[in-house]
Amino acid sequence: MSSKIARYYPLIPVYAAYLILFLIGRNVTGMWQLMAMLVFYCAIGQAFNIFLGMTGYVDFGYVAFMGIGTxxxxxxxxxxxxxxxxxxxxxxxxxxxxxxxxxxLSVAVGAVALRLRGAYFAIATIGVNEGFRFLIEGAKIWGGSEGIIFSGQFTHIFGRKTASLISTTWADIFVILVACLGAFVTLRFMLGKIGYALMALREDEDAAKVMGINVTKYKIIAFITSASLVGLVAAFAWGLKLTYLFPDEIFDISYTVECIIIVLLGGAGTLLGPVAGALIYGLSKYWLTIILPGFQLLIFAPIIIVIVVAFPEGVVGVLKRRVRGTVLEKFIV
Amino acid sequence: MAPLLRLENVTKRFGGLVAVDRVSLEIDPGEFIGIVGPNGSGKTTLFNVINGVYFPEEGTIVFDGRDITRLQPYKRAPLGIGRTFQIPRPFASATVRENIAVGAMFGTLSGRVGVDESLEIADQTIERVGLQEHKDKAAGSLTPVEKKLMEIARALAMKPKLLLMDEAMAGMHPNDIDQMVAFIKEIAQEEKIAVVSMVEHIMRAVVGMAERVIVLHQGAKIVDAPTKEALENPKVVEIYLGHPPEGQGC
Known part of the structure; x- marks a missing residue:
């Protein structure tokens, strides 16, 4: 019995991090926005990790799922x-x-693109994101390129005061909850058969097949889970928070790149990785923007290169090896 | 007794190259077969056709009474076809124990083997092949011989009826080969597994293990006979050593 509970210990540091972020945001004046941004990065990192981290497939069109969720x-x-x-x-x-x-959308994309591997998969998915955006803009679906501005309707439902409370506070709290859900799903996957299947196909897809693993099925499960989680994050973090959307903003490929950086920085396929990656990425982006506005990208690029070279398995990947055989082993996966 | 595996006129082409050329063969349950042939004779392709990595253009494959010619590889494995690779393909970042557990988890027919049960099977198999001290190491960090052993364990955890071993002894010290052969034979006899071992040039492994040898040359089966007879066959000698030049004795 106790060993069954012990399997969930790795959630403790993740949830502790979210709780600390929440408490700092609530109690330190002026920190809520920064904490909200960090939690947003944690949440999208957690969601993307289920696909990129666990299968090893890089989806360059990932932001499309955020867009459609919004x-x-x-x-x-x-x-x-x-x-x-x-x-x-x-x-x-x-x-x-x-x-x-x-x-x-992930079922449609996955059914086609997941037949491809490596770079071909990555290229196909970029096409999907751009294509989908142009479809919405060109065919004038859902407001076309003008997007949807629904702040008026939002205020109509809730009244000015509640609407503003939802946008400024509750939207971020929902994002925290989705991040918690993402961590839970990740751990459940890791502990179950699906985790073993994904590990096997990430390491060697052909060997996995001849060992009886239906690789297509497991890739699609991971893809759908990851996509719907990130769609939910964006629904709160972009939809509910901003109460408007423009297609060229929500289908911006730079969010995909941020997701990839967060996952790789923290440690692909680890539970704590996306949190660590999101904090490192989010904080350095924030401080660099304040200290040297305009130069942040110039400085940021070499920092990321250094970290990736120093920690090829990500920060948590390295940490995991360090704590092997110690009491901390149970908590960091 | 019905054969465990039956290939009938199986042909696999890559463009104009006929990699496997109308091969027919039968393998009985529990038999030890050696497949021999020089580099490029179609041995690995034959394995890939048997376990579904490639579908043949012609011919049929029947395993355990069931036509599996067009069956996906992941559906074949659980029927009882285990496989090791020429160059070991471990799931490198996972531990030895996890690697072997994957075999038990997905490679058995019921499909209902849970994670805990698989890890137990893995532990038993690890003990069986003597990898206890390595069980929590990352599989990628093993030596080549240990990796081969781990692959065999991974295949055994699938409870196969047929074990396909692709150059399992290549690169091993002769003493290790003898040990490995004895070990595989023992396990296979106990579990009634038919073993098909594919060898390019380590005849020591064939002689020690196989009851029957099938020789492939340019994709076609040229000899199928008991081991000693097969290896002394003039055609086999010619493939391996070449044709003696006219008029010159050796």
Whole structure:
């Protein structure tokens, strides 16, 4: 029994980090926005890790799932605001819609692109993201290139005061909760058969196949899970927080790149990795922007190169090896 | 007794190259077969056709009474086809124990072997092959011989009826080969596993293990006979040593 519980110990440092971020944000004046940004990075890192980290496939079109998740929230609020008495349910419907839409897109993309490997998969997925954006803009779906501005409808549902509270506080708390969910799902995967299957296909897909692993099935499970989680993150962090969306902003490939950096920096395929990666990335980006505005990217690039060279398995990957055989072993995976 | 594996006129082409050329063979349960042939004779392709990495253009493959010619590899493994690779392909970052557990988890027919049970099977198999002291090491950090042993353990954890071993003894010291041969034979006899061992030039492994030898040359089966007879066959000698020049004695 105790060993069953001990399997979940690795969640402790992850949840502790989220709790600390939350408490600092609540109690230190002016820190909420920074903490919200860090948690957002943690959440997208956690979600992307389930796919990139566990399967080893690099999806350069990952931001498409964030984009379509944001649409889920936007469509729910902008279409359902007139129905009386729906209240908070609008947000729940938006969240479910975000999961379903990003999940559906991932099935469509995965069915085609997951037949490809390595660089070919990466290239195909960039195409998907750009193509999807141009489809929305060109075919004038969901407001086309003008996007959806739903702050008016949002205020109509909740009233000015509550609406502002949801946007400035609750949206970020929802992101923390999704990040917690992401960590839990990751650990469940790691402990279960699916974790072994993903490890095997990441290390050697052909060997995995002849050992009886239906690699396509497991890749698609990881892809859908990862996509719907990040769709949910974006529904809260972009949809609910900003109450507007523009396609060229939410399909911006730089978010995909940030996700990749976070996962690799922290340690691909580890549980604590995305948190460590998000904190290192988020904090350095924040400080560099303050200290040397305009130069942050110039300085940031070499820093990332140094870290990646020094810790090829990511910060947590190295840490994991260091703590092997000590009491900390149970907590860091 | 029905054969465990039956190949009928199996042909596999890569463009214009006929890698496996109308090969027919039968393997009985528990038999020890050596497949011999020089480099490029189609041995590895034959293995890949048997376990589904490639589908043949012609011919049929029947395993355990079931036509598996067009069956996906991941569906074949659980029927009881285990495989080791010429160059070991461990899941490098995972531990030896986890590697072997993967075999038990996905390579058995019921498909209901859970993680804990698989790890138990892995522990038993590790003890069986004598990798206890390495079980928590990353598989990528093992020596080549240990990796081969680990691959055999991984295949054994699948509880196979047929074990395909691709150059399992290549690069090993002769003493190790004898040990390995004895060891594989013992386990296979106990578990009633048919072993097909593919060898390029380590005849020591073939002679020690195989009851029957199949010789491939340019994709075609040219000899299929009991070991001693096969290796003394003039065609086999010619493939390996070449044709003696006319009029010159050796």
């Amino acid at each position: 649409y889920g929230m936007a469509l729910s609020i902008s279409h359902l605001y007139q129905i009386e008495g729906l209240g908070m349910w609008v947000i729940l419907i938006g969240a479910v819609l975000a999961i379903l839409m990003s999940g559906a």
